Amino acid sequence: MAIGQFFSQRFGYGVHALAFMANKPAGSLTTLPEMAEWMRTVWPSVSDTYLSNVIQRMARGGLLRSHRGVSGGYSLARAADKISLRDLVELLEGVHVSRCGLSLEDACPVAKRCSIQRRLRDLEEDYLNSLGEVTVAELTKEITVPRHMLKTPS
Numbered sequence: 001m002a003i004g005q006f007f008s009q010r011f012g013y014g015v016h017a018l019a020f021m022a023n024k025p026a027g028s029l030t031t032l033p034e035m036a037e038w039m040r041t042v043w044p045s046v047s048d049t050y051l052s053n054v055i056q057r058m059a060r061g062g063l064l065r066s067h068r069g070v071s072g073g074y075s076l077a078r079a080a081d082k083i084s085l086r087d088l089v090e091l092l093e094g095v096h097v098s099r100c101g102l103s104l105e106d107a108c109p110v111a112k113r114c115s116i117q118r119r120l121r122d123l124e125e126d127y128l129n130s131l132g133e134v135t136v137a138e139l140t141k142e143i144t145v146p147r148h149m150l151k152t153p154s
Contacts, residue, residue, distance in 0.1 A: 010092050013054040015085065015139065016042060018063070022080035022140040029073030054092065061091040080140060086132035095128065 007015075020038050021030045032052055039046040055074060059066045063083060064074045076083065089095055 007089075008093060009050070010054055010057075011089060013039070013046075013051055014058055014088050014092050015136075016143075017051070017055060017058070018076070018080070018083060018088065018136045019139045019143050021064075021074065021076055022136050023143065027075070029067055029071070029075050031073040034073075057092060058088075063087060063091060076136075080137035081135050083136045084132045085134045085136075086128050088136075089128070089131055095124075 016039055017035055020035055024030060032048065032055060035055070036046055036048050036051055039051065055064065058064045059074065062077055065077050067073055067075065
């Protein structure tokens with residue numbers, strides 16, 4: 001398995017979109033076409049439809065605010081230093097550490113007798129905690145956005 005395969009394409013789209021938006025001046029809105037244009041500088045084959053789906057999930061999940069109207073768009077729902085990668089992975093990937101990895105049910109049928117499941121849960125929680133230590137604000141320092149894309153539309 002190559003590095004980075006722990007993260008889905010959905011997560012990749014989401015984290016890039018959040019980092020792009022966090023680079024913009026406070027209070028400015030971002031449109032989907034604008035976001036897609038920048039993302040194509042990273043991934044030339046970005047799907048507008050898939051990006052739209054991810055952005056809508058983030059808006060429904062409370063990471064973004066949707067602003068309707070002719071001059072509408074999206075903005076971060078809270079400061080970039082208050083949004084962690086854990087927030088994003090839990091929202092987009094539906095991670096639930098209480099769910100049993102051996103059962104399709106929410107509750108583990110052998111939880112009290114299964115030391116392997118307890119250990120896997122501990123590892124998953126450690127992993128999620130490490131994602132919780134990385135904020136979108138930190139990631140914005142590592143990306144390049146052309147100046148013309150950072151300006152607030154007039």
